Amino acid sequence: MNLNHFGQKNKQLQQLLAQSTHWQRLTNCLKQELPASMRPHFNVACVRDGCLVVIAYNSMAASRLRMVLPALLPQLQLIDGTVGSVKVKVQPPDLKPEVVKQASLGPEARSALSRSAQALAHHPELAAALRRLSEKNI
Incomplete structure (x- = not known):
């Protein structure tokens, strides 16, 4: 399904697709610069008031990201010049408990x-x- 086709007709969808692509580029930039062991443990959430919000899936990843991300700010600013700071939040992934039939x-x-x-x-x-x-x- 090509959402870009629908985005041409709907301005709101076009804007959402552009935002999603932008955040994906930021995520890819971070994942390329960080060690492979950290890549599956975070994702870019958004850019709010010049602050890049990164969601870490556990506190250990959040701690490492808080140490490393400020040094990556210049690379991030090449993609988005409005990014002036980085904030890391912890949000565990939604894991659905396995249903055991009884x-x-x-x-x-x-x-x-x-x-x-x-x-x-x-x-x-x-x-x-x-x-x-x-x-x-x-």
């Missing part, structure tokens, strides 16, 4: 499935599926 069939449910499988002998595929389900230990 469903189980009791003895009565297994018995009912088994009886249903016997009663549906004239539908062999359905009967076999019910029989397998009644035998599963879930």
